[in-house]
Amino acid sequence: MSSLSDYDGKFEKNRDTARGFSTAVYIGGVIAASMLFISFILLAFPADAYFTRTVMTVAGVMVGGSMLAFPYALHHWAITKDHRKVTTVLYYVEMAIICVNTVVSFVSMLAKYSNYDAPEWVVLYEPFSVASIIYTIFAWGTVFLLDPDHKLQADERDADARFAKKLASKREAFIDSVEGEDVIAAIATEDVRERYSPERYRKTPKHFGSGQASIPAPAPFVTKEAKVPLGQLDEGES
Known part of the structure; x- marks a missing residue:
């Protein structure tokens, strides 16, 4: 029994190690592909177009981040049957797009900085490579729209x-x-x-009270005489 528990403990430890190692490899590959794609995109803009180049750099980072977000969503969010199926399809389609963009980016930069002649299909595809940004928006918009919680709220x-x-x-x-x-x-x-109650159309004015209450007369004002003569008060003060 103890040997079985030891085996389970080693299996869990090795599985966690494998997950960590594979995650590092996956993130490294995404970073490399993203940097190559960003470098390729920036070739289309002048060196002094700082704002545009910054925006496109952020867009390239977001496309790479999408490749990181899909596995996490499939593991923690898209767990229902239909939601997971659609998310998986969108993930593999984006992976194919990233693969083509990475190859085109590398070939285009190779042709620019060396004597390599880019194939015709690469030259024809280059202007459409930025469509991966729009696909990322489309893919994640679809994932959100198919969220079971969203559909439940809509049904309610x-x-x-x-x-x-x-x-x-x-x-x-x-x-x-x-x-x-x-x-x-x-x-x-x-x-x-x-x-149309008759009370609302009475001509006689209304009064406060019946007028029959008797009000007692005020008590007469009585003046008090001082018990100590004024002369004694003056002597005490002096």
Whole structure:
């Protein structure tokens, strides 16, 4: 039993080591392909176009980051059947695009900085290589739209809208029924009684109170005489 547990412990340790090593290799490959693609893209812009070159560098980093995000999403997010299937397809399509872009980038830079003649298909493909940026936006937009939580919220809102529509339809049908007319007649009668009550049309002014309450007369003011003569007060002060 102990040998089996030791084997399981070694297996888990070796698996974690393999995962870490493969992750480092994968990230290194993505960085290399991204740097090559970014260097290729920047050839299309003048050296003094700082803002454009900065934006395109960030775009190239995001395309490379997408290759890192797909495996993580497949491992932690896209776990339901349909969501995972679509995400996997989008991931492999992007991988193919990155592969072609990497080859085209390398061949184009090789042709620029050496005496190598680029094949015709590379020259024809070069202007369309930046479409990988648009594909990244499309791919991740699709992944988000197919998120099960997003679909669940949409279904709940649709159910609420259908419920409100049917409720309004039932209310309208009730209003046109005999019972509804009776309820409307009762409400209208009560409203007429309150709206056209004779109390609202009285000509005599209303007063506060009945006027019959008796108010006691105020007590007479009594002047107190000083118990100590003024002369004694003066002597005490001196």
